[in-house]
Amino acid sequence: xxxxxxxxxxxxxxxxxxxxxxxxxxxxxxxxxxxxxxxxxxxxxxxxxxxxxxxxxxxxxxxxxxxxxxxxxxxxxxxxxxxxxxxxxxxxxxxxxxxxxxxxxxxxxxxxxxxxxxxxxxxxxxxxxxxxxxxxxxxxxxxxxxxxxxxxxxxxxxxxxxxxxxxxxxxxxxxxxxxxxxxxxxxxxxxxxxxxxxxxxxxxxxxxxxxxxxxxxxxxxxxxxxxxxxxxxxxxxxxxxxxxxxxxxxxxxxxxxxxxxxxxxxxxxxxxxxxxxxxxxxxxxxxxxxxxxxxxxxxxxxxxxxxxxxxxxxxxxxxxxxxxxxxxxxxxxxxxxxxxxxxxxxxxxxxxxxxxxxxxxxxxxxxxxxxxxxxxxxxxxxxxxxxxxxxxxxxxxxxxxxxxxxxxxxxxxxxxxxxxxxxxxxxxxxxxxxxxxxxxxxxxxxxxxxxxxxxxxxxxxxxxxxxxxxxxxxxxxxxxxxxxxxxxxxxxxxxxxxxxxxxxxxxxxxxxxxxxxxxxxxxxxxxxxxxxxxxxxxxxxxxxxxxxxxxxxxxxxxxxxxxxxxxxxxxxxxxxxxxxxxxxxxxxxxxxxxxxxxxxxxxxxxxxxxxxxxxxxxxxxxxxxxxxxxxxxxxxxxxxxxxxxxxxxxxxxxxxxxxxxxxxxxxxxxxxxxxxxxxxxxxxxxxxxxxxxxxxxxxxxxxxxxxxxxxxxxxxxxxxxxxxxxxxxxxxxxxxxxxxxxxxxxxxxxxxxxxxxxxxxxxxxxxxxxxxxxxxxxxxxxxxxxxxxxxxxxxxxxxxxxxx
Amino acid sequence: xxxxxxxxxxxxxxxxxxxxxxxxxxxxxxxxxxxxxxxxxxxxxxxxxxxxxxxxxxxxxxxxxxxxxxxxxxxxxxxxxxxxxxxxxxxxxxxxxxxxxxxxxxxxxxxxxxxxx
Numbered sequence: 001x002x003x004x005x006x007x008x009x010x011x012x013x014x015x016x017x018x019x020x021x022x023x024x025x026x027x028x029x030x031x032x033x034x035x036x037x038x039x040x041x042x043x044x045x046x047x048x049x050x051x052x053x054x055x056x057x058x059x060x061x062x063x064x065x066x067x068x069x070x071x072x073x074x075x076x077x078x079x080x081x082x083x084x085x086x087x088x089x090x091x092x093x094x095x096x097x098x099x100x101x102x103x104x105x106x107x108x109x110x111x112x113x114x115x116x117x118x119x120x121x122x123x124x125x126x127x128x129x130x131x132x133x134x135x136x137x138x139x140x141x142x143x144x145x146x147x148x149x150x151x152x153x154x155x156x157x158x159x160x161x162x163x164x165x166x167x168x169x170x171x172x173x174x175x176x177x178x179x180x181x182x183x184x185x186x187x188x189x190x191x192x193x194x195x196x197x198x199x200x201x202x203x204x205x206x207x208x209x210x211x212x213x214x215x216x217x218x219x220x221x222x223x224x225x226x227x228x229x230x231x232x233x234x235x236x237x238x239x240x241x242x243x244x245x246x247x248x249x250x251x252x253x254x255x256x257x258x259x260x261x262x263x264x265x266x267x268x269x270x271x272x273x274x275x276x277x278x279x280x281x282x283x284x285x286x287x288x289x290x291x292x293x294x295x296x297x298x299x300x301x302x303x304x305x306x307x308x309x310x311x312x313x314x315x316x317x318x319x320x321x322x323x324x325x326x327x328x329x330x331x332x333x334x335x336x337x338x339x340x341x342x343x344x345x346x347x348x349x350x351x352x353x354x355x356x357x358x359x360x361x362x363x364x365x366x367x368x369x370x371x372x373x374x375x376x377x378x379x380x381x382x383x384x385x386x387x388x389x390x391x392x393x394x395x396x397x398x399x400x401x402x403x404x405x406x407x408x409x410x411x412x413x414x415x416x417x418x419x420x421x422x423x424x425x426x427x428x429x430x431x432x433x434x435x436x437x438x439x440x441x442x443x444x445x446x447x448x449x450x451x452x453x454x455x456x457x458x459x460x461x462x463x464x465x466x467x468x469x470x471x472x473x474x475x476x477x478x479x480x481x482x483x484x485x486x487x488x489x490x491x492x493x494x495x496x497x498x499x500x501x502x503x504x505x506x507x508x509x510x511x512x513x514x515x516x517x518x519x520x521x522x523x524x525x526x527x528x529x530x531x532x533x534x535x536x537x538x539x540x541x542x543x544x545x546x547x548x549x550x551x552x553x554x555x556x557x558x559x560x561x562x563x564x565x566x567x568x569x570x571x572x573x574x575x576x577x578x579x580x581x582x583x584x585x586x587x588x589x590x591x592x593x594x595x596x597x598x599x600x601x602x603x604x605x606x607x608x609x610x611x612x613x614x615x616x617x618x619x620x621x622x623x624x625x626x627x628x629x630x631x632x633x634x635x636x637x638x639x640x641x642x643x644x645x646x647x648x649x650x651x652x653x654x655x656x657x658x659x660x661x662x663x664x665x666x667x668x669x670x671x672x673x674x675x676x677x678x679x680x681x682x683x684x685x686x687x688x689x690x691x692x693x694x695x696x697x698x699x700x701x702x703x704x705x706x707x708x709x710x711x712x713x714x715x716x717x718x719x720x721x722x723x724x725x726x727x728x729x730x731x732x733x734x735x736x737x738x739x740x741x742x743x744x745x746x747x748x749x750x751x752x753x754x755x756x757x758x759x760x761x762x763x764x765x766x767x768x769x770x771x772x773x774x775x776x777x778x779x780x781x782x783x784x785x786x787x788x789x790x791x792x793x794x795x796x797x798x799x800x801x802x803x804x
Numbered sequence: 805x806x807x808x809x810x811x812x813x814x815x816x817x818x819x820x821x822x823x824x825x826x827x828x829x830x831x832x833x834x835x836x837x838x839x840x841x842x843x844x845x846x847x848x849x850x851x852x853x854x855x856x857x858x859x860x861x862x863x864x865x866x867x868x869x870x871x872x873x874x875x876x877x878x879x880x881x882x883x884x885x886x887x888x889x890x891x892x893x894x895x896x897x898x899x900x901x902x903x904x905x906x907x908x909x910x911x912x913x914x915x916x917x918x919x920x921x
Contacts, residue, residue, distance in 0.1 A: 758844070
C-alpha cells in the first residue's frame, strides 16, 4: 500500500524535474530577484530549533500499524487484534505528538500564555531525492533538487497533528466496536490497515518539510480515502462514490502539482526552510502595497494551490464528492471526511499564507469560494433527510467557513475553526454512526424519533446534543461558537469583503436550523423507529451484523401510525462501551478546548479587529508559524457600530438562537409522528424540491461534463472503428479477398494440375520461341545453329587429319 | 598416344546429319506428347505412372540424339544416370501407388482431391 503511493510521487518528480529544467533560467532569475527585493531575508519559516529523533515516531508508528494490520490480514487473524494494534500505534503517535508539541512551544502554549516564540525544527528521516542535473562545476556542490524524507515541525504542524493523531486514536477505538460485524471477513484488518496508512499519509502531508512530501501525503490520503469509501466494494453505490471522490480529487491535485512545479521553477526549491525566506522578499513588497512588482508567476502559484485545496476540502465547484463519500463506514466519514483529511486544503492555505498574501487574486478566490460553498451546502443540508448526508453537507459548509476565514485574512479564525470543528464534527458523525449501527442502517430522519428516551442511548444523545450545540454555534458555552464567531468577525472587519461576513452570518442561521432539525426529529419527540434494511444486506458482506432484526422490514412508505407494527420484532442495538467512551471523551473534550480558542476578554479591548490574535492558544499556534505573518493592510471596518468582532458576536448569537428556535417550533412542537412535521406543510414551490435534489448540481455536471465527454467518446469510438480499424482491416482484407478469388483454381484434381503445368511449360516455350526468333527471320529451324558450327570447328581441331 | 586416340576415333561413326536429328526429335516429341496426353486423360494411377515414364524416355531419346549429333558423351552419360534414377523412382512410385490403393480401395487418381481450395 505504501508502494502504491510512491510511483505517483516518482512520476511527479520526473514531471517537476523536466519542467524545472526547462525553466532553470527563470528559477535563477527569481532567486536573484528575491534576494534583491529582500536584502535582509526574514526569518519566515526558518529553522530555529531542534527536535529529538523520536519525533519520527509520529508518522512511522502508524506506518508500522499499517504493516502489522497487513500481516494480520495475511495470517487470517479474525479477532480484534488489528484494532488493538492500531489504537496502540496511534496512541503512541499521539503521545509523540504531545511530546513534540511540548518541545516546540516550550510549554508556554496552553491556555493562552501568549508565548510568541515557538520554534520550528526539521527532523530528517533519510535522504529521499537529491540530485544534480545542471553542468555543476563540482560534484560536491549543493544538489539542484532536494526533497528529503524529513519533517518540518512548527506550531501549525503541532496544531494539526494533535487533533489528527488524537482523533484517529479515539475513532480507531470507536471503530473496533462499529466494525465488529466484519470480524469474520478480511475486512476488519483491511479497514485498519487503510486507517493506519491514512494517518501516516496525513502525517506526511502536514509534517513534510517540502512540497513533494506534502504531495506524497496528499496523494496518500486521497488513496486511503478511496480505499475506505469503497470499503463495501460489493455495493455499486460505494464503488461509484469511491471513484467519484478519487476523480474529483485528481482535478484538484492537478492544480496542486502545477503549483508545486511552478514553485520549483520560480524559487528553485521546494523545501519550506529555504522557500519561506524567499517568499519574505515578495511579502515585503506586498506589505508596502507594491503588488505590481511581484512577478505574475508568484501570484499564480497560490491560485493553483487553491484549486488543489478546493478539491481536497470539497469546495465549489469540486465539493460534490464529499456527500457521496458517506458510503464509507461511519468512522471513516468521521475521521477522514469530516475531521482531518478534508482540512488538508485549509492546512495548505494556512501553511502558504505568506505566499497567498503575495497574490492579488488568491485570497479573494479563497474567500468567495468558501463563503458561497458554505451557503450552498447549508441550503442543501436543510432539505436532506439522510442524517449522515446532512452532516456531510454541514462539513462542506463548515469547510467553507474556514476558507472564508482564511480568505478574509483571518488565519487564526480559520485554523481555530478547523480545530474545534474536528472535535464536534467527529462527535456528530460518531453519534449518527451509533444510531445507524443500532437501527440496522436507518439514516432517514423521518423514520426515527425519540432516540433519547430509549434505554442505553443516553451518552449518544448527550454527545449528539453537545455536537449540535457546537455546530449551531450556541453562544458562549461552545467552542464552535467562538471559532465561528472569529471568522465572521474577521469577515465583517474586512472592508472589501464585508459581503462575505453577511453571507456567513446568514449561513450560520441556516446551520443552526438544520442542525437542530436533526436533533429534534431523531432524538426528541415520541419514541418511534423503523429499522433499516441492513439485515438483508449483511449476507453480501455489508458489515453490520446485528443479529437483532431478523424479521425487520424497512418500512418505506407508511406513516408513523403503522410504525409499531413494522418494528414489532426489531430491538435497537444500543452502543457498547467502546462507542460510549469515545463519545463521552469527545463531548468533554469539546468543552475543554473552549479556552484554547477564546481569549476570555483578555485582549478584546484593543479595539482592533485582530486585536486578540496574540492572546490565546490557537492564536499562538497559528501566529508563531508561517501563517502568522501580518496581513498587508490594517484598516478595519466597523459593524453595527461596534468593533467587528463584538458586533459579529451579538449578530451570530441572534441568528444562532433564531435558527434553533425555528427548528424547535417546526420540528419539535409541530410534530406528532416521526414522519410528519409542520415544516413539511410549508410549501416553497420548487425551491424545496430543488434543494432536496442538491440544486441539481450533479445533474448539471453530468450534463456539462459527462455528457459532452460521452458524446465525444462516441465520436472517437466511431472514428476509431471506421477510420483507424477500417484502414487496418482493409489491409487485412486485400490479401484475403485475393486469396478468395484465386483459391478456386485449386481444384485438388491431379490431372488439372498436370494440364496446367503442361500448358504453362508450353507457354514458356512459345514465349522463348518468339523472343529468340529475330523479327524478319521467320522460321529457320532447318538452319544449322551457329554454336554447332563452332563446335564442329572444335571437333575438327580435336581430331586433326581425320576430317578436312 | 595420339595413335591410339586416332584409332579409337577412326572407327567412330560419322556425325549425324541434321535431317536425321530431326527424325529423332520428332519421335521424342511424339513420345512426350503421347505420355502427356496419357497422363492427363487417364485416371488409373498405374497408367498415369507409365505415362510419366514415357515422357522420361522421350527426354532420354532427345538427349541421346543430341549426343550423337554433337559426337560427345555428355547426353549419353546423363541418360545413364536418368535411367538409374528412374528405376529407383519407379520402385518408390509403385510402392506409393500400392499405399494409395490401400487407403481408398481404388486406383482412381481423381479420388484424391483433398487439396481442393
